[in-house]
Amino acid sequence: MSFSKGRRKLVFAIVLLLISVVMLSISILNPAQETHLFRKVALESIAPLEGVVNKASAQIAGVWERYIFLVNLGEKNRELVTENHALSKKINDYREIYLEYLRLKELVGLKEKTDYPTVAARVVGRKQSPIFETILIDKGSADGIRVGQPVLAVEGILGKVMEASWHVSKVLLLVDYNSNIDTLIQRGRAHGILQGAGEKGCKLKYVRRTEDVKIGDLVVTSGLAGVFPKGLVLGTVYSVEKKETGLFQEIQISPAVDVTRLEDVLVVLKDKGGQG
Structure with missing residues (x-):
């Protein structure tokens, strides 16, 4: 129903526009000193329609300008995203270079402390x-x-x-099971053999039950086997168990070096x- 009503309005507007154009043409072909009646009617009819057309044109122009603005905005946004990715990569590269510098600086410090x-x-x-x-x-x-x-x-x-x-x-x-190193417990100077224990870290074997060993004690190389220089850090005691029978304690060691990092x-x- 509303479609038919709108259609009638459209037809009426078109007819009115055609009549106005015809009347305006007649008045132009038959000019007079005073404004011809047809011309007056035509002008009166066209004026509202011209206002509607101008308003529609302005709206279309506004929509077009907004479309152009959004297109330019989208392009600018893509440029900014690309630039942001490039800057993020540069920052990450600089961070890696800085971290490598810190690692190498520590390594140089260790090198200077080593007698060999x-x-x-x-x-x-x-x-x-x-x-x-x-x-x-x-x-x-x-x-x-x-x-x-x-x-x-x-x-x-x-x-x-x-x-x-x-x-x-x-x-x-x-931590390899085949690894065996002669060691000292730094605080009490007790000797032992550090043996790899896989995921559990290391075991400190052959430390007598009478020796004073505590959690947190530092274990270092003894230098006796001729492989490792004396006094280098191996790890820290994290578990001590003295059984009722047996000559030696069961001691677990956490290696100083985290191999995964x-x-x-x-x-x-x-x-x-x-x-x-």
């Missing part, structure tokens, strides 16, 4: 198997690295070189020629 020549290396892989737990570093025999040489991190001892090719070496970690290491060359 050292070679800095980067961790390039980690391998876990039922037999060995190891990491790979990007330096080898061409850099003076030999089997048996100690490998250090800023926090302490990491392990020792197990294999060395020309430019890559495999390091046996402290390790990126850079020092390999200790035990003589200036790099021989182990």
Whole structure:
């Protein structure tokens, strides 16, 4: 019903417009000194329609301007998003460079404290198997690295070189079950053997029941076996158990070095020629 009503209005407006145009044409073809009646009627009829047309044109122009504005705004937004991604990447790159600088600065400090020549290396892989737990570093025999040489991190001892090719070496970690190191409990000077225990960290074996050992005690290298320099940090006691029978305590050690976060290491060359 409303559609028919709107249609009638449209037809009426068109007819009125045509009549006005015809009347205006007649008045133009037959000009007089005074405004012709037809011309007057035409002008009176066209004026409201012209206002409607002008208003519609203005609205269309406004819509078009808003459309152009939104298109430009969308393009500008895409440019800003691209620029933001580029800036975020640069910031991340600078952060990585800064963190690497801090790591290398700490490594240089460790190098200066070590009495032996050292070679800095980067961790390039980690391998876990039922037999060995190891990491790979990007330096080898061409850099003076030999089997048996100690490998250090800023926090302490990491392990020792197990294999060395020309430019890559495999390091046996402290937590490996095949790792055994002669140690001292720093506070009480009790001797023991640090043995790898896999996910549990390490065990400190052969410490007599009579020795004073407490949770939090620091364990360091004794220097007796000739592999590791004396006094290097190995880890911290986190569990002590004295059973009613037996000669030795059961002591659990948390390694000083978190291998999962390790990126850079020092390999200790035990003589200036790099021989182990």
